[in-house]
Amino acid sequence: xxxxxxxxxxxxxxxxxxxxxxxxxxxxxxxxxxxxxxxxxxxxxxxxxxxxxxxxxxxxxxxxxxxxxxxxxxxxxxxxxxxxxxxxxxxxxxxxxxxxxxxxxxxxxxxxxxxxxxxxxxxxxxxxxxxxxxxxxxxxxxxxxxxxxxxxxxxxxxxxxxxxxxxxxxxxxxxxxxxxxxxxxxxxxxxxxxxxxxxxxxxxxxxxxxxxxxxxxxxxxxxxxxxxxxxxxxxxxxxxxxxxxxxxxxxxxxxxxxxxxxxxxxxxxxxxxxxxxxxxxxxxxxxxxxxxxxxxxxxxxxxxxxxxxxxxxxxxxxxxxxxxxxxxxxxxxxxxxxxxxxxxxxxxxxxxxxxxxxxxxxxxxxxxxxxxxxxxxxxxxxxxxxxxxxxxxxxxxxxxxxxxxxxxxxxxxxxxxxxxxxxxxxxxxxxxxxxxxxxxxxxxxxxxxxxxxxxxxxxxxxxxxxxxxxxxxxxxxxxxxxxxxxxxxxxxxxxxxxxxxxxxxxxxxxxxxxxxxxxxxxxxxxxxxxxxxxxxxxxxxxxxxxxxxxxxxxxxxxxxxxxxxxxxxxxxxxxxxxxxxxxxxxxxxxxxxxxxxxxxxxxxxxxxxxxxxxxxxxxxxxxxxxxxxxxxxxxxxxxxxxxxxxxxxxxxxxxxxxxxxxxxxxxxxxxxxxxxxxxxxxxxxxxxxxxxxxxxxxxxxxxxxxxxxxxxxxxx
DNA sequence: TAATCCTCCGCGGGACGTAC
DNA sequence: GTACGTCCCGCGGAGGATTA
Numbered sequence: 001x002x003x004x005x006x007x008x009x010x011x012x013x014x015x016x017x018x019x020x021x022x023x024x025x026x027x028x029x030x031x032x033x034x035x036x037x038x039x040x041x042x043x044x045x046x047x048x049x050x051x052x053x054x055x056x057x058x059x060x061x062x063x064x065x066x067x068x069x070x071x072x073x074x075x076x077x078x079x080x081x082x083x084x085x086x087x088x089x090x091x092x093x094x095x096x097x098x099x100x101x102x103x104x105x106x107x108x109x110x111x112x113x114x115x116x117x118x119x120x121x122x123x124x125x126x127x128x129x130x131x132x133x134x135x136x137x138x139x140x141x142x143x144x145x146x147x148x149x150x151x152x153x154x155x156x157x158x159x160x161x162x163x164x165x166x167x168x169x170x171x172x173x174x175x176x177x178x179x180x181x182x183x184x185x186x187x188x189x190x191x192x193x194x195x196x197x198x199x200x201x202x203x204x205x206x207x208x209x210x211x212x213x214x215x216x217x218x219x220x221x222x223x224x225x226x227x228x229x230x231x232x233x234x235x236x237x238x239x240x241x242x243x244x245x246x247x248x249x250x251x252x253x254x255x256x257x258x259x260x261x262x263x264x265x266x267x268x269x270x271x272x273x274x275x276x277x278x279x280x281x282x283x284x285x286x287x288x289x290x291x292x293x294x295x296x297x298x299x300x301x302x303x304x305x306x307x308x309x310x311x312x313x314x315x316x317x318x319x320x321x322x323x324x325x326x327x328x329x330x331x332x333x334x335x336x337x338x339x340x341x342x343x344x345x346x347x348x349x350x351x352x353x354x355x356x357x358x359x360x361x362x363x364x365x366x367x368x369x370x371x372x373x374x375x376x377x378x379x380x381x382x383x384x385x386x387x388x389x390x391x392x393x394x395x396x397x398x399x400x401x402x403x404x405x406x407x408x409x410x411x412x413x414x415x416x417x418x419x420x421x422x423x424x425x426x427x428x429x430x431x432x433x434x435x436x437x438x439x440x441x442x443x444x445x446x447x448x449x450x451x452x453x454x455x456x457x458x459x460x461x462x463x464x465x466x467x468x469x470x471x472x473x474x475x476x477x478x479x480x481x482x483x484x485x486x487x488x489x490x491x492x493x494x495x496x497x498x499x500x501x502x503x504x505x506x507x508x509x510x511x512x513x514x515x516x517x518x519x520x521x522x523x524x525x526x527x528x529x530x531x532x533x534x535x536x537x538x539x540x541x542x543x544x545x546x547x548x549x550x551x552x553x554x555x556x557x558x559x560x561x562x563x564x565x566x567x568x569x570x571x572x573x574x575x576x577x578x579x580x581x582x583x584x585x586x587x588x589x590x591x592x593x594x595x596x597x598x599x600x601x602x603x604x605x606x607x608x609x610x611x612x613x614x615x616x617x618x619x620x621x622x623x624x625x626x627x628x629x630x631x632x633x634x635x636x637x638x639x640x641x642x643x644x645x646x647x648x649x650x651x652x653x654x655x656x657x658x659x660x661x662x663x664x665x666x667x668x669x670x671x672x673x674x675x676x677x678x679x680x681x682x683x684x685x686x687x688x689x690x691x692x693x694x695x696x697x698x699x700x701x702x703x704x705x706x707x708x709x710x711x712x713x714x715x716x
Numbered sequence: 717t718a719a720t721c722c723t724c725c726g727c728g729g730g731a732c733g734t735a736c
Numbered sequence: 737g738t739a740c741g742t743c744c745c746g747c748g749g750a751g752g753a754t755t756a
Contacts, residue, residue, distance in 0.1 A: 361737040
């Protein structure tokens with residue numbers, strides 16, 4: 001936490017699952033003999049099913065005032081398990097695949113930590129109640145040796161989102177209730193939708209300088225074509241029955257300004273080598289033609305390649321024949337935004353549920369890739385009256401995303417650094433549409449988000465120039481690139497002020513001024529070349545403020561509960577969850593804000609808020625019953641959630657700035673995303689920048705583990 | 717003295733779960 | 737399809753210790 005003088009003790013808890021084998025674990029928890037001694041975490045060494053105690057751990061344990069029972073226990077267990085393994089392997093020479101079973105007794109002194117996150121009879125997460133009990137325990141133990149951070153709720157009222165249920169006045173609600181009693185079936189509160197009004201899509205398309213939007217739907221499985229068609233019909237209020245366009249026939253979705261074309265594209269979309277794909281796209285050329293001011297978006301079918309697609313290939317090689325990155329690159333090269341939807345998975349052809357969430361979310365994300373901004377951003381940013389003077393709704397909100405992609409196993413190239421950015425630019429005239437501009441380190445110039453993303457996707461991740469650099473040198477160079485980007489942006493903005501949002505975790509290695517420990521010092525005192533984004537620019541070109549956002553679970557304190565002071569009479573009420581914005585009292589400088597989030601999984605309709613009232617030790621067993629109402633899943637395998645928080649820390653670079661106004665605006669832009677039904681962890685501009693990176697064809701995370709794993713028998 | 721080994725640490729990221 | 741939460745591994749830089 002910034003601007004706090006005393007050390008901050010952050011307490012949290014986690015569920016660690018215990019493995020039945022030690023020789024495949026990286027870590028063990030060890031119970032020390034004697035009373036009141038902490039549990040030790042001991043790292044193990046070696047690989048390939050032969051892990052044992054590391055030399056360093058040996059020394060550390062030796063130096064501790066303790067007997068050698070832990071070391072002996074680890075060594076004994078490692079030997080015993082390796083023996084079991086050797087026998088299984090020897091047997092496998094005769095019978096084929098080795099089958100490994102380790103004893104499943106309750107561990108004694110040594111508790112091996114489950115090395116991988118895989119299906120397990122116990123789910124993750126501790127639940128809210130557990131955190132509250134822990135909080136009380138800490139308060140009791142520390143008494144007045146430590147004091148909790150003081151956080152006060154702010155007056156921020158969160159924007160009403162299109163996805164929220166309809167807001168209904170009391171009079172209208174009464175009228176509807178009366179009508180329902182009279183037999184009508186109107187809903188008391190209409191359900192919200194994440195889909196924008198067709199009219200506002202058209203407005204955004206026109207504002208971007210196009211005459212119409214054409215969605216080109218490329219498919220190779222009838223079922224997928226039908227799902228796309230159904231979703232379009234639903235969101236544009238068309239009659240689904242008569243809707244059965246021929247291949248290549250352009251159908252009207254909304255007043256001639258939004259249309260769709262379907263094309264069967266078997267050769268283009270199925271897995272295989274990259275050669276011949278551009279040719280295979282030919283039949284759709286007319287539909288993809290953007291001349292005459294048409295904004296084109298491609299909506300494609302895909303599936304994850306398996307051994308069926310290319311018999312004989314190893315899992316790692318399947319990545320090379322995946323059509324998705326190949327086709328995405330081709331479409332991006334033609335300045336066409338693309339979005340994919342899975343036609344089948346391991347279970348076979350996907351049978352959509354109602355509503356068909358995957359297809360709907362895919363279509364929404366295509367709007368995002370096209371850079372369409374409707375009025376939801378302007379609605380969300382409406383400031384409190386006292387902030388109107390500074391006016392966060394009249395400034396540009398810029399987000400910079402920085403990521404290093406490390407080398408994966410078997411890769412030879414050096415780590416790559418990716419920087420993407422977006423700028424949410426206010427209209428020159430109030431009431432006009434906001435614009436989204438994009439920038440990337442691969443194509444370092446500001447353009448409409450759509451073009452910036454397409455060009456970024458058409459290019460390989462930039463390789464590091466100038467030979468091998470030191471850590472410091474590399475990040476200073478990235479800082480310089482970003483300063484130039486901001487300089488360019490200032491010209492585009494033509495005098496409108498702007499703020500820059502970055503994630504603390506990934507950005508503090510470039511900018512000293514973001515670090516907690518530097519909050520009381522001055523520019524030029526750190527090791528880094530740059531103090532804050534834009535700080536090296538001329539004074540009148542600098543951003544108004546840098547907004548530091550942090551979501552790291554080990555750096556942002558977890559909220560446990562809140563107290564509401566009742567206004568009507570003296571008294572307080574304890575609340576369990578909150579999604580409000582809180583201001584943290586600091587010892588010097590400005591305050592810092594915490595935006596509390598309730599995970600949707602915890603709050604969602606089916607979860608039943610596991611862990612709200614008791615801890616995992618009281619988890620309920622499964623109930624098997626003929627009676628449907630009595631049936632219940634076991635609670636233990638489910639995930640148990642707790643509240644999370646987003647830290648928002650505005651650092652002003654001039655004295656016009658209202659810190660609180662910027663904290664409010666940031667919270668509002670987390671609450672209202674471009675095209676998502678809930679909250680996002682990052683505000684719109686930063687989120688859109690991260691999305692650009694994650695949709696890149698080279699952003700893949702299908703790394704193969706070389707580590708040998710025991711075959712765990714399916715049982716229970 | 718330079719090269720190599722070893723471990724810590726920061727942080728990227730994979731896997732799995734739920735929600736809409 | 738995307739989003740987030742949880743919890744673990746493991747890469748690669750930094751820097752000390754060891755070896756050629």
